[in-house]
Amino acid sequence: MKSIKNHLSLVIALLSILFSIQVFFVVDRSIDAYKENLANNYSVIAVSQKRLSNHDILSINKIISNVEELSPDSVIKRLNSNMQSKNVELLKLSLPKFYKITLTSYPSPEEVSRLTADLLRNSSITKVENFSSTHSTTYKLLLLFKNVVAIFALVVIVVTLLLIFKELKIWQYKHNERMSIMGLFGAALWLRSAVLFRLAIVDALIASFLAFGIFIYISSSPWVLQQFSNIGISVVIFNPLEDFAILLGVALLISTLLASLIVIGHKEEV
């Protein structure tokens, strides 16, 4: 019972840090996946006096992934009921060319305006419609969401670290006595701090594996998966290899850092 209490405070603190990190990962991935979704639905329309080859347009900016010439037929169809086909052919020739340009990724507002400028630099392109106001609202909303989550995660981490440092004073006192006594019987520093580092490493392992279990559970929960498919994205919520390695690394880093602080702060009483 007492030994569980010994571990509990650090394990819970570490868990909350690991949780914040993982939540941030998931949000980051969701936004990336969502952007990809948006990129597929977003396009820029360019109007040109002359016919341009696909290659001409693709070379204008690297962000362009595909170009599609829009057929003027639909426009003309509305007119041609009372027009002679000869005139229609003439009209077709004089009409400008419309191109639907799709992009490799969802652009930032800067990328949109750069692309627009690049397109307009081509002498035959006379007009570009980039739907910038809708685009930038969506983009800003995504960015805001990501930043809010990042700040939130950061606040949780900072507050937890502050709590840990407060707790550190108690641990320091608790471990100081044992370490002093061991020192009085000639124990070398590594032996005096061995218990502490073992405790730190065990706590980091407990926290990491608890986090592992929790995230595996969450990432396989049908409800959670349903939420993501509702938005139309598929996201890796928890990668049992890479994410776990990061979480374990962070937990070990924090706990051994704490142990080192206690060892450095250790004062032998006279």
Place this chain on the structure above:
Amino acid sequence: MDKVIIAKDLSLSYSNSETIINKANFSVDSGSFVFITGASGSGKSTLLKSLFGALKPKQGSLVVGGVELNSVSRSKLNFLRRHIGIVFQDYKLVKEWSIDKNIMLPLIINGYVKSVAQNQVDKLLKHVRLNHQAGKHPLELSGGEQQRVAMARALAHNPILILADEPTGNLDEYSSELIWKLLEGANEQLKTTVIVVTHNIPQTLNVDYKHYHIEYGSIHEVN
């Protein structure tokens, strides 16, 4: 005869406060039994602290077990301490450890094999009549029982020097007798040098001993 301790013009004080031991000269022969007496606050515990290197000499020189304590490296001090057994006035037991593990501490530090160490602990628990309390933690024991655990720990690794600060301070006559017998045994059989701070020197001791008295910062031998 070999000297375990040589003090020359030894002065001791805590950081910047008044001098507690002033220019003391004394030496302790290897294998001897020494009593130190003095009024409360005269500096007996302070002197012991200097002998295991917890308090550096302010002035003069102090050599214990061939180690010059004025300017000793930490690793050399650790080495020296592994050959000293100390009974502290306030016991200094590790609260979160069982008394068995407390007694085992010097054995762990000296690298004893676990099974050998465990045997030694069992034997010592019997010697201090605490085998029925094995596995308990220090705070589950009475003051006198804790003191006997501290005694067992000081004897565990067969040290060459035992420093005991009022080791019978909390004990009845029967238990005190037990402690004196243990110290006497170590001194006679293992030729351990024993230095004991006490308020009353036992009358029943079978060994020759020296007696130093501390008064007004000076140490003098009593005959």
